[in-house]
Amino acid sequence: MTATTEGYASRPGGAQAELLAEVNKHETERNLDLVWAEFRNYQQGIMPAGPGAHELTEFFAHIDGKLTTSETGPPKTQRSDREVLNLLTRRAQTLHLGTANYCWFSDPSRALCLKLAGTPNADRPLAGMCDSARCPQATHHPCHRPVWAEHAAQTKTFLGSLGPTRKTERARLQADFNRALGVLDAIDTAINQTKE
Numbered sequence: 639m640t641a642t643t644e645g646y647a648s649r650p651g652g653a654q655a656e657l658l659a660e661v662n663k664h665e666t667e668r669n670l671d672l673v674w675a676e677f678r679n680y681q682q683g684i685m686p687a688g689p690g691a692h693e694l695t696e697f698f699a700h701i702d703g704k705l706t707t708s709e710t711g712p713p714k715t716q717r718s719d720r721e722v723l724n725l726l727t728r729r730a731q732t733l734h735l736g737t738a739n740y741c742w743f744s745d746p747s748r749a750l751c752l753k754l755a756g757t758p759n760a761d762r763p764l765a766g767m768c769d770s771a772r773c774p775q776a777t778h779h780p781c782h783r784p785v786w787a788e789h790a791a792q793t794k795t796f797l798g799s800l801g802p803t804r805k806t807e808r809a810r811l812q813a814d815f816n817r818a819l820g821v822l823d824a825i826d827t828a829i830n831q832t833k834e
């Protein structure tokens with residue numbers, strides 16, 4: 639990365655813009671790979687979980703329908719493949735990677751983090767305020783399971799170490815623990831579903 643950065647820095651004018659464009663290109667490609675991987679999971683019955691799961695599953699069903707048509711239909715195949723790629727690319731452009739979730743930031747007005755922060759018109763999600771168990775744009779996938787499992791284990795340890803007088807703290811941690819268990823349960827259930 640140093641060599642790349644130096645290359646851009648030595649160019650006169652617009653260096654930062656070019657670097658940013660390059661970074662964005664890599665991000666889009668990485669996101670496209672991730673969307674494609676999750677679509678493959680969907681095809682194998684490994685569904686997304688979380689509040690945004692239904693929407694994402696519907697999108698995958700739409701893509702699946704188009705691919706099935708292109709496989710069985712007449713030679714409008716190439717146009718159909720391009721359409722699928724365009725749809726996947728557009729979806730990939732909304733994807734932001736949270737530590738414990740995927741964030742499909744397609745509509746700022748639905749972003750829970752922005753509502754909580756009081757900045758409903760911002761053009762990026764606020765990862766620091768993310769509450770993926772409640773945000774309609776969030777999904778959880780098997781790759782997020784370890785983070786939630788660790789969070790649940792740590793919270794359980796904290797709960798066990800609290801003295802009997804710490805009632806408020808106990809209630810907060812218990813809610814946090816229940817939420818983590820709920821997310822884990824939803825991920826596990828979604829792993830063995832069938833396509834819509």
Ligand code: SF4
Binds near residue numbers: 763764768769770
């Ligand atoms: S709350 Fe989380 S999932 Fe929802 S928009 Fe914000 S960062 Fe994305």
